[in-house]
Structure formats: C-alpha cells, structure tokens
Amino acid sequence: MQLITATASPFARKVRVLLKETGQEGDVEEVMAATLPTAPDPTVTAANPLSKIPALIRPDGPALYDSRVITRFLDARCGGKLYPENQIWDVLTLEATADAMMDAAVLMTYELRLRPEGMRFEDWIEGQWGKIEGALDALNTRWMSHLSGPLDMGQIAVGCALGYLDFRHDARGWRKGRDALDDWFAVFCERESMKATKPA
Structure with a gap:
C-alpha cells in the first residue's frame, strides 16, 4: 500500500502516528506530495478527486481518503485496538x-x-x-x-x-x-x- 502524505499535514500525521503505534509502517510506503487549494498535485488528485491529503492506495481496491476513513481501515486491519x-x-x-x-x-x-x-x-x-x-x-x-x-x-x-x-x-x-x-x-x-x- 502507498500513503500519499505530507510532513506538514496534521491529518496525514494522524495516519503516520497510527502506523507506527500499530507496527504497520513496514506495510505502507509513504509518498510525499505537496498540494495546495490553488495548485493541486496530480499525484494527490489521482488518488483523491478532492485533491486532499492523505490518501491510501490499496492494491485490491479503490484508494481510501479522509483521514478518519483511513485510520479506521488501518486499525481494523490490525485488530481494532484504537477504536475500542x-x-x-x-x-x-x-x-x-x-x-x-x-x-x-x-x-x-x-x-x-x-x-x-x-x-x-x-x-x-x-x-x-x-x-x-x-x-x-x-x-x-x-x-x-x-x-x-x-x-x-x-x-x-x-x-x-x-x-x-x-x-x-x-x-x-x-x-x-x-x-x-x-x-x-x-x-x-x-x-x-x-x-x-x-x-x-
């Protein structure tokens, strides 16, 4: 899987913190992108039609976007501990x-x-x-x-x-x-x- 992310984004940081807390960082490649409302990044737009970070590209389904969707997906993948x-x-x-x-x-x-x-x-x-x-x-x-x-x-x-x-x-x-x-x-x-x- 690939995570379209940016170091400054607090929404992307949520996902990155979850990956580390759940030991999944080795399963997800971080792809850095820079996107602005006035200058969307094509990499981001290809994964998320809203041109927002983060987006999670999966090999077996459409990309997921919105940080809360991504964190729920990744948490469920490892047993659901962060959403008790x-x-x-x-x-x-x-x-x-x-x-x-x-x-x-x-x-x-x-x-x-x-x-x-x-x-x-x-x-x-x-x-x-x-x-x-x-x-x-x-x-x-x-x-x-x-x-x-x-x-x-x-x-x-x-x-x-x-x-x-x-x-x-x-x-x-x-x-x-x-x-x-x-x-x-x-x-x-x-x-x-x-x-x-x-x-x-």
Whole structure:
C-alpha cells in the first residue's frame, strides 16, 4: 500500500502516528506530495478527486481518503485496538473535535500564507480561532480523564491537532489557562510515534 502524505499535514500525521503505534509502517510506503487549494498535485488528485491529503492506495481496491476513513481501515486491519467498541462514541467524538480543530487551523494557515495581505479577512481568521479555543476549553475541562486513559485514536488526533497549533500558530499561545491539557500534551508528544512524525 502507498500513503500519499505530507510532513506538514496534521491529518496525514494522524495516519503516520497510527502506523507506527500499530507496527504497520513496514506495510505502507509513504509518498510525499505537496498540494495546495490553488495548485493541486496530480499525484494527490489521482488518488483523491478532492485533491486532499492523505490518501491510501490499496492494491485490491479503490484508494481510501479522509483521514478518519483511513485510520479506521488501518486499525481494523490490525485488530481494532484504537477504536475500542466499549468507548467507540467517545473516541469518535474526540477525534471529530480534534479534526475540526485541524480544519480550522489549516484554513487559518491558508488565509495567512496564500491570500495577499491586503485581501485577508481578519474577522474570518478570528472566527476560526474562536472554534479552536472552544475545542481547547472543552478538552481541558471535559476530556482529561479520557485523554489520560489507554491509547486510542481520539488521543492521537488531539495530539496531532495540538502539534499543528505549535507548528503553525504558536504565537496564539493555546496553552494559556489550560494547564491540564498542556501537561498531558507535554507527556504525549514524547511518544516515539509523535517524535518521528513531528512537522518541520
């Protein structure tokens, strides 16, 4: 199998972390691609008609895309440990929260990096950050017991979302007033899978 990926993508990082945590990295070749909304990469478009990363090319079926589809597939392939049935709704909700944070943060990045300075919509940027702050507050107040439990895909997604905030929006200071989440992330980001996939 081939994973169409990019080191900066938090969505692709979720998949890469899962591969390492489940010992499947030897089964999947990583194919690096650079794609932008204004300049789609043909390699990405061939695997995903939406021209988004990640995409998983399988030898026995059509390519899979959307990180949550890919992670469910790869987790099922190795026994379903990261989506435990007894906590499935919590795991999926936590993963969806993290994915929404990533989506808002990536949209902010595009607005700041791709749109000419005089055309940037500052209120829209702040609106995206407001979504992220709401999610951060929820994680810090409602989800710490789950985050501190056995490893699952919700935790991996949150770790990748926070890592992306550090990578692209560090000046926003997401840690302020969120000590519990900050402490959790300080430990989580020391996992070998997180260190090996850290964007640079």
